Amino acid sequence: MAITHFEQFNALHQGDRPLILPNIWDAASAQLAQAAGAPAIATSSAAVAWSLGYADGGNLPILEHLRAIERILRVSHVPVSIDIEDGYSTDPARVAELVETLCDLGVVGINIEDGSGSPQLLEEKILAIRSTLTARKTRPLFINARTDVYLNDADNSKEALKEVIQRLARYQNAGASGGFIPGLISPIDTQQLAKEISMPLNLMLLPGMEKPAQLWKAGIRRLSWGPALFQSSYAFFSNRVTNLLSDQNPTDIFDHKLTYHYLNNLAINPE
Template sequence: MTTDRAARLRALHVKGSPLILPNVWDAASARAVEEAGFPVVATGSSAMAAVLGYEDGERTPAEEMFAAIARIVRAVGVPVTADVERGYGLKPAELAGRLAEAGAVGCNLEDSRDDVLVEPGEQADYLAAVKAAAGDDLVVNARVDTYIVGDGGIADAMDRGRRYVAAGADCVYPIGLADPEEIRILAADLPINVYFRPGAPSHAELAALGVCRVSYGHGLHRAAHVYAESLFAAVAAGRNPYE
């Protein structure tokens, strides 16, 4: 069953017909995404950390994060891919095991630590070890953080992306990449995931650029939370929050 779900997830990464992932933060939001017709549920680590009462950046205890991932997996019938930051300090085999125990068949792994880029060879070795431990049961989306904590150069992003794919990553995620021409150049060489945010190219435009995966990160949770705050403010002011 796990291998079948991983294969389904992997097969949905198609250049020109990207997998759209409106990232979730709990079992209820996961059910809503599945009910909306999406074939995969993806978690967002920042949003889940906030729901669990922690700051983003691997401050959530691994036990709590993987328990939350497991609840999401139990709540839906589609494959689940989990954002696990840089692995919460777990060794590759232990990380692969925790993901398997939770039922996730995919994961995001970052290549920065405390806002400092990890040396690309070190990250490639880590990714290779995770893949060796998990085999075909895990689809790895390797995040490339050069656009948010590095110099933002496409050359570094391309070099890291190529290394990570050679190490076994199924997709690379240059988070912060927004320029359509740079998206096109990277997508021509690599299977890439683009972060959808205000001002980003449309889904159709990203498809035409050759993107194979689109993530919403913490954006939807942030928007939902802002709306919830407005409801609470209405109640506090004695207004009807439903009007």
């Protein structure tokens, strides 16, 4: 029997190295990530919103988001996880309905965050998602519960780690499959967190962090970039347009291997 995308995705969190998860935002970035060898891909909510002309933070209309997800799934042959911010509602039942729709489309994982809200609310959303998926016998789902404690605590106080441990324990008990802690950089805190929480942990790669191999030894099983790949790609675009408009001729704009024929063939025959 062929292994399912969910089984593939779940197994990638159990290997002898961390899952390196490129954050994509549209069909083209999804195709390029897969062609580069990514075993799975995940969206960045910020990157998806920006690519469609909306600000991050719940401003992207759900129907537009769903259409973007459908375009990504159309060209994807690896597991796909979707960032849904806080679920776009304070009503756990509505969040569960959205997640069920994503599962029906073929999504195998989600990121859902507590943001500036209470841990109890995210706990209730996770419980509602699990209850709905179980009752309707929907396909399995990897729920990556994100806590923004370190992002909201600019000083990374000693209380931050304690709060993160408490929140992730609640989310795991509610049915989360993994925990995502953007903003956590400290190797000491990382090791302590991995000792306290048994589900796979995900960090956002940031400047100054240890290499993936060291992070795996510390207990981290998944690494992602957030919107960094989008920002890097569009920074190149912005800089070259600025140079062109100032009557410069940046010849390095042609210094790449993404030829017309390569990209067109990739669109016709996704790798």
